[in-house]
Amino acid sequence: MKKYSYVGISFIILVFGIIFIPKIVNRIKETSIVKNDRMSADNPVANEKLAYIKINGKPKKVPEFAFLNQDSLLITNHDYKGKVYIAEFFFTSCPTICPKMSRNLVYIQNQLKDHEGFGVASFTINPKRDTPHILKKYAENYGVTNPNWHFLTGDREDLYDLANSGFNIYAAENPNVPGGFEHNGYFALIDRDGYVRSRYDASGNPIIYYRGTIDIEEKQDANVEKEQITILLEDIKKLLKK
Numbered sequence: 001m002k003k004y005s006y007v008g009i010s011f012i013i014l015v016f017g018i019i020f021i022p023k024i025v026n027r028i029k030e031t032s033i034v035k036n037d038r039m040s041a042d043n044p045v046a047n048e049k050l051a052y053i054k055i056n057g058k059p060k061k062v063p064e065f066a067f068l069n070q071d072s073l074l075i076t077n078h079d080y081k082g083k084v085y086i087a088e089f090f091f092t093s094c095p096t097i098c099p100k101m102s103r104n105l106v107y108i109q110n111q112l113k114d115h116e117g118f119g120v121a122s123f124t125i126n127p128k129r130d131t132p133h134i135l136k137k138y139a140e141n142y143g144v145t146n147p148n149w150h151f152l153t154g155d156r157e158d159l160y161d162l163a164n165s166g167f168n169i170y171a172a173e174n175p176n177v178p179g180g181f182e183h184n185g186y187f188a189l190i191d192r193d194g195y196v197r198s199r200y201d202a203s204g205n206p207i208i209y210y211r212g213t214i215d216i217e218e219k220q221d222a223n224v225e226k227e228q229i230t231i232l233l234e235d236i237k238k239l240l241k242k
Contacts (some may be wrong), residue, residue: 053197063162064077067153067159069152070150075150080121082117084190085121086120090122103215105122112233118148120150121152122151122152125160135151159171167188169183169186185211186210
């Protein structure tokens with residue numbers, strides 16, 4: 001009787017293994033794939049939906065602003081309503097990172113020539129020097145052609161408040177650094193409704209801002225540079241489709 005019992009148990013185990021184990025393995029694989037799709041920043045599906053940058057639990061919206069552009073026209077945040085745009089803080093006499101940032105933005109401008117809904121807001125952090133006339137010459141020297149790209153100047157305190165409190169992008173005067181001003185060179189991406197947006201990193205957290213200080217013309221760091229500019233360009237196009 002024991003002999004037959006052992007045979008019966010062995011047969012049941014064999015049947016269980018044939019029928020159920022492959023299903024369990026497949027289920028584990030499917031769960032793993034779903035997890036990777038949701039969390040991996042390298043997976044294009046994971047980054048189709050861009051993050052809202054939240055402050056105290058609320059999506060961050062660009063505050064009210066009003067400055068003169070390179071044509072001495074008053075430009076406000078309402079002029080960007082319905083447009084996807086990049087915001088940056090710079091100054092025309094910058095000897096370090098600003099030329100790189102401007103070249104990167106011109107590159108993006110040229111890639112989006114057919115998109116009327118794209119713009120750029122370049123706020124100077126040296127308004128004493130950067131008059132509309134100076135900003136106009138700067139824009140011409142870099143080949144700016146997008147009618148929605150405004151180089152903005154105005155009251156110093158208003159500009160610094162917009163940078164440090166409005167966008168939380170650091171900017172300050174510092175006589176000990178080249179050019180006399182310092183800033184971190186980030187690009188902020190804003191959607192059609194005025195909200196700051198970004199993609200997620202590999203850990204599933206918003207990257208918040210895009211690094212604008214890389215140089216697409218320097219070949220030694222081509223992979224890093226391509227990644228930074230490419231993802232920003234991709235994310236702009238995602239917002240333009242909506």
